[in-house]
Amino acid sequence: MKQRSVAAMIALSAVVVLLLVAWLAPLPYSVYRPGVTLNVLGDESPDGKPIIQVSGHPAYRDGGQLRMTTVSVTRRETRLGLWDLLGAWFDRDAAVYPRSAVYPDTSGTEQEDTNEGAVEMASSQDTATAVALKELGISVPQMLEIVAVVPKSPADGHLQAHDLLEQVNGTDVTSPDAAVKAIQAAPAGKPVELTVLRDGKQTTVSFTPGEKNGKPYLGVSLGMGYKFPFQVSVDIDPAIGGPSAGLMFSLGIYDTLTPGSLTDGKPIAGTGEIETDGSVGPIGGIQQKIPAARDAGAKLFLVPADNCNDAEGANNGSMRLVKVTTMDSAVKAIQTWVKNPNATLPTCGSAS
Structure with missing residues:
Protein backbone atom coordinates (compact mmCIF):
# COMPACT_ATOMS: atom_id res chain seq x y z
CA MET A 1 0.00 0.00 0.00
CA LYS A 2 1.35 3.38 -0.93
CA GLN A 3 2.48 5.73 1.83
CA ARG A 4 -0.11 8.32 0.74
CA SER A 5 -2.93 5.75 1.02
CA VAL A 6 -1.79 4.72 4.49
CA ALA A 7 -1.67 8.35 5.59
CA ALA A 8 -5.15 8.93 4.19
CA MET A 9 -6.55 5.93 6.06
CA ILE A 10 -4.93 7.06 9.32
CA ALA A 11 -6.30 10.58 8.83
CA LEU A 12 -9.78 9.22 8.04
CA SER A 13 -9.71 7.03 11.14
CA ALA A 14 -8.69 10.01 13.25
CA VAL A 15 -11.53 12.09 11.80
CA VAL A 16 -14.03 9.30 12.54
CA VAL A 17 -12.79 9.06 16.13
CA LEU A 18 -13.03 12.82 16.57
CA LEU A 19 -16.57 12.84 15.17
CA LEU A 20 -17.59 10.03 17.51
CA VAL A 21 -16.10 11.85 20.48
CA ALA A 22 -17.84 15.08 19.48
CA TRP A 23 -21.11 13.16 18.98
CA LEU A 24 -21.01 11.26 22.26
CA ALA A 25 -19.06 13.52 24.60
CA PRO A 26 -21.17 15.40 27.19
CA LEU A 27 -21.55 19.09 26.46
CA PRO A 28 -22.16 21.91 29.00
CA TYR A 29 -25.79 22.58 28.07
CA SER A 30 -29.24 21.89 29.50
CA VAL A 31 -32.63 21.61 27.81
CA TYR A 32 -36.03 23.04 28.72
CA ARG A 33 -39.10 21.18 27.42
CA PRO A 34 -42.84 21.52 28.10
CA GLY A 35 -43.71 19.80 31.37
CA VAL A 36 -46.93 18.50 32.87
CA THR A 37 -49.97 20.68 33.53
CA LEU A 38 -52.26 20.17 36.51
CA ASN A 39 -55.81 21.39 36.99
CA VAL A 40 -55.65 22.87 40.50
CA LEU A 41 -59.46 22.63 40.67
CA GLY A 42 -59.32 18.89 39.99
CA ASP A 43 -58.69 15.65 41.86
CA GLU A 44 -55.09 15.22 40.77
CA SER A 45 -53.43 15.16 44.20
CA PRO A 46 -51.12 12.21 44.96
CA ASP A 47 -53.90 10.50 46.98
CA GLY A 48 -56.62 11.15 44.40
CA LYS A 49 -58.38 13.86 46.42
CA PRO A 50 -58.98 17.46 45.31
CA ILE A 51 -55.71 19.38 45.08
CA ILE A 52 -57.22 22.25 47.07
CA GLN A 53 -58.58 21.18 50.47
CA VAL A 54 -60.57 23.50 52.75
CA SER A 55 -61.51 23.00 56.40
CA GLY A 56 -63.59 25.48 58.42
CA HIS A 57 -65.13 27.26 55.43
CA PRO A 58 -67.57 26.19 52.68
CA ALA A 59 -65.87 24.83 49.54
CA TYR A 60 -67.57 25.13 46.17
CA ARG A 61 -66.48 22.53 43.62
CA ASP A 62 -67.13 22.94 39.91
CA GLY A 63 -66.06 21.49 36.59
CA GLY A 64 -63.76 24.29 35.54
CA GLN A 65 -60.06 24.05 34.79
CA LEU A 66 -57.32 26.30 36.12
CA ARG A 67 -54.13 24.64 34.94
CA MET A 68 -50.76 25.30 36.49
CA THR A 69 -47.93 24.68 34.05
CA THR A 70 -44.44 23.27 34.53
CA VAL A 71 -41.17 22.91 32.66
CA SER A 72 -39.14 19.73 32.27
CA VAL A 73 -35.50 20.69 32.84
CA THR A 74 -32.40 18.54 32.40
CA ARG A 75 -31.36 17.37 35.85
CA ARG A 76 -28.17 18.77 37.34
CA GLU A 77 -26.24 15.50 37.08
CA THR A 78 -27.46 14.57 33.58
CA ARG A 79 -24.98 15.14 30.76
CA LEU A 80 -26.26 15.67 27.23
CA GLY A 81 -24.45 14.80 24.01
CA LEU A 82 -24.56 16.50 20.64
CA TRP A 83 -27.37 14.22 19.45
CA ASP A 84 -29.61 15.25 22.39
CA LEU A 85 -28.91 18.93 21.83
CA LEU A 86 -29.56 18.78 18.09
CA GLY A 87 -32.93 17.16 18.77
CA ALA A 88 -33.83 19.97 21.17
CA TRP A 89 -32.48 22.62 18.80
CA PHE A 90 -34.91 21.58 16.06
CA ASP A 91 -37.86 21.21 18.46
CA ARG A 92 -39.81 24.45 18.37
CA ASP A 93 -41.16 23.93 21.87
CA ALA A 94 -37.76 23.17 23.46
CA ALA A 95 -34.88 25.48 24.37
CA VAL A 96 -31.15 24.93 24.90
CA TYR A 97 -29.33 26.94 27.58
CA PRO A 98 -25.77 26.93 28.89
CA ARG A 99 -25.68 24.63 31.88
CA SER A 100 -24.08 27.40 33.94
CA ALA A 101 -27.17 29.57 33.38
CA VAL A 102 -29.49 26.83 34.64
CA TYR A 103 -27.26 25.73 37.53
CA PRO A 104 -25.04 28.70 38.45
CA ASP A 105 -24.09 27.04 41.74
CA THR A 106 -21.69 24.42 40.39
CA SER A 107 -21.15 22.88 43.84
CA GLY A 108 -24.83 22.16 44.41
CA THR A 109 -26.49 18.73 44.37
CA GLU A 110 -29.76 17.40 43.00
CA GLN A 111 -31.02 16.91 46.57
CA GLU A 112 -30.29 20.56 47.34
CA ASP A 113 -32.16 21.56 44.17
CA THR A 114 -35.13 19.45 45.30
CA ASN A 115 -35.08 20.93 48.81
CA GLU A 116 -34.91 24.47 47.49
CA GLY A 117 -37.79 23.82 45.09
CA ALA A 118 -39.88 22.35 47.91
CA VAL A 119 -39.28 25.40 50.11
CA GLU A 120 -40.24 27.75 47.28
CA MET A 121 -43.35 25.69 46.54
CA ALA A 122 -44.50 25.70 50.19
CA SER A 123 -43.93 29.44 50.48
CA SER A 124 -45.80 30.14 47.23
CA GLN A 125 -48.79 28.09 48.41
CA ASP A 126 -49.06 30.07 51.64
CA THR A 127 -48.73 33.39 49.82
CA ALA A 128 -51.29 32.26 47.25
CA THR A 129 -53.76 31.44 50.02
CA ALA A 130 -53.21 34.81 51.72
CA VAL A 131 -53.65 36.71 48.45
CA ALA A 132 -56.86 34.80 47.62
CA LEU A 133 -58.31 35.57 51.06
CA LYS A 134 -57.35 39.23 50.77
CA GLU A 135 -59.10 39.32 47.37
CA LEU A 136 -62.21 38.16 49.26
CA GLY A 137 -61.75 40.88 51.88
CA ILE A 138 -60.50 38.53 54.62
CA SER A 139 -57.71 39.80 56.90
CA VAL A 140 -54.62 37.57 57.13
CA PRO A 141 -51.89 38.51 59.67
CA LYS A 227 -52.17 33.01 60.43
CA PHE A 228 -55.22 31.89 58.47
CA PRO A 229 -58.77 32.05 59.87
CA PHE A 230 -59.43 28.57 58.47
CA GLN A 231 -57.33 25.83 56.89
CA VAL A 232 -56.51 25.71 53.19
CA SER A 233 -54.02 23.22 51.79
CA VAL A 234 -52.67 22.57 48.30
CA ASP A 235 -51.58 18.99 47.68
CA ILE A 236 -49.53 18.22 44.56
CA ASP A 237 -46.71 15.85 43.67
CA PRO A 238 -43.75 16.82 45.91
CA ALA A 239 -41.45 16.39 42.90
CA ILE A 240 -42.91 19.63 41.51
CA GLY A 241 -41.11 22.57 43.06
CA GLY A 242 -40.58 26.30 42.67
CA PRO A 243 -42.78 29.37 43.09
CA SER A 244 -44.13 29.80 39.56
CA ALA A 245 -47.58 28.26 40.20
CA GLY A 246 -48.47 30.90 42.80
CA LEU A 247 -50.95 32.79 40.64
CA MET A 248 -52.81 29.64 39.59
CA PHE A 249 -52.97 28.42 43.20
CA SER A 250 -54.39 31.76 44.26
CA LEU A 251 -57.02 31.71 41.51
CA GLY A 252 -57.92 28.11 42.35
CA ILE A 253 -58.35 28.90 46.05
CA TYR A 254 -60.41 32.00 45.22
CA ASP A 255 -62.68 29.92 42.96
CA THR A 256 -63.01 27.13 45.55
CA LEU A 257 -64.06 29.59 48.26
CA THR A 258 -66.70 31.36 46.15
CA PRO A 259 -70.02 30.05 44.82
CA GLY A 260 -70.23 29.45 41.08
CA SER A 261 -67.49 28.78 38.57
CA LEU A 262 -64.88 31.47 37.93
CA THR A 263 -64.02 29.80 34.63
CA ASP A 264 -67.61 28.88 33.67
CA GLY A 265 -66.30 25.36 33.08
CA LYS A 266 -63.78 26.50 30.47
CA PRO A 267 -60.09 25.40 30.41
CA ILE A 268 -57.74 28.20 31.48
CA ALA A 269 -54.01 27.97 32.17
CA GLY A 270 -51.27 30.31 33.27
CA THR A 271 -48.20 30.93 35.35
CA GLY A 272 -46.62 33.57 37.55
CA GLU A 273 -45.10 33.97 40.99
CA ILE A 274 -47.55 35.63 43.38
CA GLU A 275 -46.29 38.27 45.79
CA THR A 276 -47.73 39.24 49.17
CA ASP A 277 -49.26 42.42 47.72
CA GLY A 278 -51.02 40.43 44.98
CA SER A 279 -48.64 41.39 42.19
CA VAL A 280 -47.63 38.74 39.66
CA GLY A 281 -43.91 38.23 39.12
CA PRO A 282 -42.05 36.72 36.13
CA ILE A 283 -40.99 33.09 35.89
CA GLY A 284 -38.66 30.97 33.77
CA GLY A 285 -39.58 28.70 30.89
CA ILE A 286 -42.58 30.65 29.59
CA GLN A 287 -41.94 29.43 26.02
CA GLN A 288 -42.27 25.84 27.20
CA LYS A 289 -45.24 26.40 29.51
CA ILE A 290 -47.38 27.94 26.78
CA PRO A 291 -47.23 24.93 24.41
CA ALA A 292 -47.80 22.61 27.40
CA ALA A 293 -51.04 24.48 28.13
CA ARG A 294 -51.95 24.51 24.43
CA ASP A 295 -51.56 20.74 24.22
CA ALA A 296 -53.69 20.34 27.38
CA GLY A 297 -56.57 22.10 25.64
CA ALA A 298 -56.46 25.47 27.41
CA LYS A 299 -58.18 28.33 25.57
CA LEU A 300 -56.76 31.19 27.62
CA PHE A 301 -53.27 31.60 29.09
CA LEU A 302 -52.35 34.16 31.77
CA VAL A 303 -48.89 35.68 31.14
CA PRO A 304 -46.98 37.74 33.76
CA ALA A 305 -46.38 41.18 32.29
CA ASP A 306 -42.59 40.88 32.65
CA ASN A 307 -42.63 37.67 30.56
CA CYS A 308 -44.34 39.33 27.60
CA ASN A 309 -41.30 39.57 25.34
CA ASP A 310 -40.57 35.84 25.59
CA ALA A 311 -44.24 34.84 25.45
CA GLU A 312 -44.72 36.48 22.06
CA GLY A 313 -42.31 33.97 20.53
CA ALA A 314 -44.04 30.90 21.99
CA ASN A 315 -46.14 28.49 19.94
CA ASN A 316 -49.59 29.17 21.42
CA GLY A 317 -51.71 28.02 18.47
CA SER A 318 -55.24 29.44 18.84
CA MET A 319 -54.95 29.85 22.64
CA ARG A 320 -55.27 33.50 23.71
CA LEU A 321 -52.44 35.06 25.70
CA VAL A 322 -53.52 37.63 28.29
CA LYS A 323 -51.14 39.90 30.19
CA VAL A 324 -51.68 40.09 33.95
CA THR A 325 -50.02 42.26 36.57
CA THR A 326 -51.93 41.34 39.73
CA MET A 327 -54.23 38.67 41.12
CA ASP A 328 -57.13 41.13 40.78
CA SER A 329 -56.34 41.81 37.12
CA ALA A 330 -56.26 38.05 36.48
CA VAL A 331 -59.69 37.57 38.07
CA LYS A 332 -61.14 40.42 36.03
CA ALA A 333 -59.56 39.13 32.80
CA ILE A 334 -61.06 35.68 33.34
CA GLN A 335 -64.48 37.09 34.16
CA THR A 336 -64.41 39.29 31.05
CA TRP A 337 -63.26 36.45 28.79
CA VAL A 338 -65.87 34.04 30.17
CA LYS A 339 -68.64 36.49 29.27
CA ASN A 340 -67.21 37.19 25.83
CA PRO A 341 -64.26 35.12 24.48
CA ASN A 342 -63.70 37.81 21.84
CA ALA A 343 -63.58 40.69 24.32
CA THR A 344 -60.66 43.12 24.28
CA LEU A 345 -58.15 42.09 26.94
CA PRO A 346 -54.65 43.24 27.94
CA THR A 347 -52.10 41.48 25.77
CA CYS A 348 -48.35 41.39 25.34
CA GLY A 349 -48.40 42.52 21.72
CA SER A 350 -50.51 44.80 19.60
CA ALA A 351 -53.30 42.23 19.18
CA SER A 352 -56.14 42.06 21.69
Missing part, protein backbone atom coordinates in the same frame (compact mmCIF):
# COMPACT_ATOMS: atom_id res chain seq x y z
CA GLN A 142 -48.29 37.45 59.01
CA MET A 143 -46.27 35.19 61.33
CA LEU A 144 -42.95 33.36 61.34
CA GLU A 145 -43.33 29.97 59.64
CA ILE A 146 -41.49 26.65 59.43
CA VAL A 147 -41.34 26.44 55.63
CA ALA A 148 -39.62 23.05 55.42
CA VAL A 149 -38.07 20.39 57.67
CA VAL A 150 -34.92 18.58 56.54
CA PRO A 151 -35.41 14.78 56.63
CA LYS A 152 -33.50 13.00 59.44
CA SER A 153 -32.55 16.34 61.02
CA PRO A 154 -33.03 17.06 64.77
CA ALA A 155 -36.37 18.76 64.00
CA ASP A 156 -37.70 15.85 61.93
CA GLY A 157 -40.61 14.26 63.81
CA HIS A 158 -41.02 17.31 66.04
CA LEU A 159 -41.77 20.19 63.69
CA GLN A 160 -43.80 20.21 60.48
CA ALA A 161 -43.90 22.40 57.39
CA HIS A 162 -46.45 25.20 57.88
CA ASP A 163 -46.04 25.27 61.67
CA LEU A 164 -46.21 28.90 62.82
CA LEU A 165 -43.44 29.68 65.28
CA GLU A 166 -44.44 31.89 68.23
CA GLN A 167 -41.76 31.39 70.89
CA VAL A 168 -38.30 29.91 71.45
CA ASN A 169 -37.69 29.02 75.11
CA GLY A 170 -40.43 31.44 76.13
CA THR A 171 -39.12 34.32 74.01
CA ASP A 172 -41.45 35.76 71.37
CA VAL A 173 -39.98 35.59 67.86
CA THR A 174 -41.38 37.49 64.88
CA SER A 175 -38.61 37.18 62.29
CA PRO A 176 -36.12 34.53 61.09
CA ASP A 177 -33.22 36.52 62.57
CA ALA A 178 -34.92 36.71 65.98
CA ALA A 179 -35.55 32.96 65.95
CA VAL A 180 -31.94 32.15 65.01
CA LYS A 181 -30.61 34.39 67.80
CA ALA A 182 -32.92 32.79 70.36
CA ILE A 183 -31.89 29.27 69.31
CA GLN A 184 -28.18 30.14 69.37
CA ALA A 185 -28.62 31.62 72.85
CA ALA A 186 -29.91 28.30 74.20
CA PRO A 187 -27.46 26.25 76.34
CA ALA A 188 -25.45 23.81 74.20
CA GLY A 189 -26.58 20.19 74.40
CA LYS A 190 -29.84 21.09 76.12
CA PRO A 191 -33.36 20.70 74.69
CA VAL A 192 -34.91 23.77 73.10
CA GLU A 193 -38.63 24.45 73.64
CA LEU A 194 -40.62 25.82 70.72
CA THR A 195 -44.20 27.06 70.85
CA VAL A 196 -45.98 26.73 67.52
CA LEU A 197 -49.43 27.03 66.03
CA ARG A 198 -50.30 23.84 64.11
CA ASP A 199 -53.62 23.63 62.27
CA GLY A 200 -54.84 26.55 64.37
CA LYS A 201 -53.94 24.95 67.72
CA GLN A 202 -51.07 26.02 69.98
CA THR A 203 -48.63 23.25 70.87
CA THR A 204 -45.19 23.03 72.47
CA VAL A 205 -42.41 20.79 71.18
CA SER A 206 -39.05 20.11 72.80
CA PHE A 207 -35.94 18.47 71.36
CA THR A 208 -32.16 18.83 71.44
CA PRO A 209 -30.58 20.68 68.49
CA GLY A 210 -27.67 19.17 66.61
CA GLU A 211 -24.50 21.04 65.74
CA LYS A 212 -23.36 22.30 62.36
CA ASN A 213 -20.30 24.50 61.78
CA GLY A 214 -20.05 25.00 65.52
CA LYS A 215 -23.62 26.34 65.88
CA PRO A 216 -26.92 24.83 67.01
CA TYR A 217 -28.73 23.13 64.12
CA LEU A 218 -32.44 22.33 63.98
CA GLY A 219 -32.80 21.39 60.31
CA VAL A 220 -35.60 23.75 59.30
CA SER A 221 -36.12 26.55 56.80
CA LEU A 222 -37.79 29.66 58.17
CA GLY A 223 -39.84 32.25 56.34
CA MET A 224 -42.74 34.60 56.82
CA GLY A 225 -46.08 32.80 56.76
CA TYR A 226 -49.65 33.65 57.67
